[in-house]
Amino acid sequence: MSTYFSQKIGYLIEDFLNKKFDFQQIKKDIIDKLDSICKKKVFWNTIKELRMAITITAPDMEAIMSCSKIKSHEFTAVIERVAGMVKSSITIVANKIAHTINYYKHFKQFISIQHRIQYTEDDLDNSQRKDIIIMNFKTKGLEIEDIIAFFNLWDIQELTLATSIKVEFHTTKNGGSREVLLLSSDLEKKELAELQDFLAIEDSRILQHQAYFKILKNYMFPEGYRSSAEITLDVAQENLTPKKRRTITYDGGRKNKFHEVITKLTPFKTYRQIIKDNNISGIYCSVRSTNDEILYMLIDLDVPSVFFKMFPKQVVWDLILNIADALKSVVSRLGLPRFRINYSGSKGIHIYWALESGAIADFESRVNLPELSSSSIPGMRTLKREKISSLKDGFKFTKTLLQSILLHTVYQGKIKIPQEIIQKLKIYHPYQIFRLSPDSKNCISILLDTSSQAKGVFRLFSPHPSSRLVSIPLSDFNTEDIILEKYRNYQEVLNDAKIENVLDNLRKMKLIYICKSLKKSQEKILDNYYVLTHYFRLFRSFCVSE
Structure with a gap:
């Protein structure tokens, strides 16, 4: 798949990500439910175990294919990408939670996780996949906030592509074995603006301030360099997440990268108009310059x-x-x-x-470190010829x-x-x-x-x-x-x-x-680099030459 086609598919899928499942409401509901039964802390002490089940139904492919923006030759690529995004995101989160539980012995005693897969029909070609995540929490060593924290890990953007998400909480009381349904809810898919307070176009007021322009120039044009720092922008959209861009429109329709338009001599009035016209709400400064120098x-x-x-x-x-x-x-x-x-x-x-400028230079020098004489270590020239070597690239x-x-x-x-x-x-x-x-x-x-x-x-x-x-x-x-x-x-x-x-x-x-x-002239960096890495026996060859 060409880079252009892959990017085109990515832009098409963005249109399906303009909504999100309301995980926040279920967190509020479970707290309210506990409080309505009894005082939260009191009721929590009467529970032996809490089971949380999240059922995620795969994307509705027919609904996706009905989108008028998708052309016939793009259907297969879009469907494969969407299905892959949902499946992989579920697997990644489930594996991360399982790894975290096993890593911390405290959690290993009180939390377990299972990932099951079901299909709505026997005929897999005409069936929808359902991923069921079951987490069991023993309340003796946990707080309700811990359960909410693990639940919060599932609040990810990729799951927006799912057809539906159902959440159930069951409890087992101390001295008993029968599970009781505490809460069952089908999450509602809402507009992003209902769930999050996005940056608005008027929030660019900070960037339009003259004092901010001075700060930008300090970082964008550091002393001693002949080029500027590369700049990435947040472009505000009404009720949507800002888009990352580098290109701006200026002078009645011309287009170019922001860091190629703004110079040390650019007047504040011109800069301010560019911020306004392009709805820029955020500026990111790169660690590198336009001449590939490290800033x-x-x-x-x-x-x-x-x-x-x-x-x-x-x-x-x-x-x-x-x-x-x-x-x-x-x-x-x-x-x-x-x-x-x-x-x-x-x-x-x-x-x-x-x-x-020039603080990190590409040169070789012999360092007198007797501690290294007993070790067989590759020389710096050899390392610099290796494609994956850290010496190959200053960054x-x-x-x-x-x-x-x-x-x-x-x-x-x-x-x-x-x-x-x-x-x-x-x-x-x-x-x-x-x-x-x-x-x-x-x-x-x-x-x-x-x-x-x-x-x-x-x-x-x-x-x-x-x-x-x-x-x-x-x-x-x-x-x-x-x-x-x-x-x-x-x-x-x-x-x-x-x-x-x-x-x-x-x-x-x-x-x-x-x-x-x-x-x-801060040569102590290289002098102390051996001291820094010796404890772990890491990167010692950085201080040696052939």
Whole structure:
């Protein structure tokens, strides 16, 4: 299948994703049901086991084929893609939950999951597939919030393509064996605007502010570079999720990429008109320039929503800041400069450094490390010839560098884990609640993501498309990696990240600062790279040449 045809099929399927099943209502219903029977906590203590069954009926292919936008030669590809999206998303979520249950011994004692498949007719060609997910929860070691958290994992966009979703809750009381139906509900498919407060076109007010234009130029045109940072845009749509775009329309119909139109000399009036005409509601700055130079090193710390369901929000926020504090100590010991910290606008933070031009160069030098003389290690020239080597590409190198810093921090950085999390998950080491790969099956673990370093982007003081909260700076303007004391309170972060409050701060010129660059003379990075990786015996050949 050609790239064009594949993209065309993707755009056609987008039209079927303009609605979503209302998972929020069933969560409210189950809480209300428990409260109506008796006080929630009292009733919970009388239950021995709660069983949750989710029945997902496969997409209605006839309804999809009736869509006038789909041409006859596209039917097969659309049907295969839709069926595959639903089946694979169910399997992925079920496997992740099963892996998470087995990973944490506490959950393994109290939670089990089964995935069954049924068909409505014996003739499979004329039958609809039904995926039935059954989860059993022993209430002795769990809270109702834990059940809601696992239920929340099924609230994914791909299931919108399903024909129907039915949810049932059964309970078994202490001392009994008979199941009693607590709640049964067919989820209603609603317009997205009914379930989520989307970014509107008028929310581009932040981006239209002159103070924001100064911030954009600081990041888009860092000193010492002859090219600009690549820019990705959120284009607002009424009652829909914003679309990601790079191309804009300007000067009465001309089209080009945003970062090729906006220059250092572009007047504010022209920039503002472009934002208005293109309904731009968010701007993302790339870690790379248009000349393929590395501008920033970025770590995206992303906390899964299930964490915020299981624990108080302030407890989770304390953990996030504890990670940043531990990373600060490691970075300082290794000779790297201080980093900046921004709130992501959703459930995490962005940690980043600005690089000076040439800070990461492609050169070889002999390093005097007697500890390596007894080991047979491939030379740097050999590594640079390997296609998959991190030395082959500067972006892969910085990603590997950041990953090794994170590994060192997680294993030896003395991250303080709040007692509430230790007690519930029964963990004994920080590594049990962290992951470096977005593809990890542990759906509770916190993602320490460096994948953005491979040509990625980070939100530049813009509203998040889901939360409508702005990615604001959290670190002190002078000491950089020190979190402002007020932002150790999660509620203060949420308040200051509201669009109207950010606008107020822009008017007061409180958000303008330039991230200090990492200079080429900062040779301690390479000197300490061996110290950083020696504990895990990782990447030692980066410090050796033939």
